[in-house]
Amino acid sequence: MRLxxxxxxxxxxxxxxxxxxTRYLIVEPVTAESLKAxxxxxxxxxxxxxxxxxxxxxxxxxxxxxxxxCSPWLPxxxxxxxxxxxxxxxxTYHPTD
Amino acid sequence: MYLARIEGTATATISHKSLKGRKLLIARRSEPDGRLAxxxxxxxxxxxxxxGDLVLISTDGELCRKLTGHKTAPVRLTAVAIVDHCAAxxxxxxx
Numbered sequence: 001m002r003l004x005x006x007x008x009x010x011x012x013x014x015x016x017x018x019x020x021x022t023r024y025l026i027v028e029p030v031t032a033e034s035l036k037a038x039x040x041x042x043x044x045x046x047x048x049x050x051x052x053x054x055x056x057x058x059x060x061x062x063x064x065x066x067x068x069x070c071s072p073w074l075p076x077x078x079x080x081x082x083x084x085x086x087x088x089x090x091x092t093y094h095p096t097d
Numbered sequence: 098m099y100l101a102r103i104e105g106t107a108t109a110t111i112s113h114k115s116l117k118g119r120k121l122l123i124a125r126r127s128e129p130d131g132r133l134a135x136x137x138x139x140x141x142x143x144x145x146x147x148x149g150d151l152v153l154i155s156t157d158g159e160l161c162r163k164l165t166g167h168k169t170a171p172v173r174l175t176a177v178a179i180v181d182h183c184a185a186x187x188x189x190x191x192x
Contacts, residue, residue: 086109
């Protein structure tokens with residue numbers, strides 16, 4: 001997983017039926033620099049991630065990418081490869097460089 | 098698999114059921130020479146890795162499904178070993 005800041009939502013117009021019923025968030029990955037500064041910023045390149053948890057704008061989440069992104073739908077198949085796994089309550093971070 | 102340095106921990110109370118109550122480690126991928134990636138990653142732990150440890154990361158989602166006991170666990174990174182030492186340019190030597 002990576003850490004990300006919720007930047008917004010994506011509303012779909014027409015798409016595959018299997019994508020319906022899910023929220024899609026714009027998530028900005030958090031860099032080590034941002035996490036260390038604790039400034040609530042991301043700093044990485046934004047991705048779109050499927051979401052079932054409902055975090056608000058500015059909240060920090062963890063999201064998984066790749067094949068496991070669609071695991072929550074198993075055994076059904078959906079073309080999702082980024083999924084919000086959790087809303088981060090607390091993080092302690094001590095960069096080693 | 099690749100190397101990563103453990104740099105922290107995170108908790109997520111509101112999460113996928115497979116991650117409920119589970120401590121997550123914050124790590125950064127490390128090159129063999131010690132250079133660290135720009136973005137941290139969050140990984141599951143099987144070896145009791147702690148702050149500052151250099152670990153071996155597996156991207157085997159099946160392991161995560163077994164560890165969490167959930168077939169639908171949307172996670173794929175696990176710290177599967179603590180690295181004793183790592184010497185680049187010594188391929189071929191036995192452990």
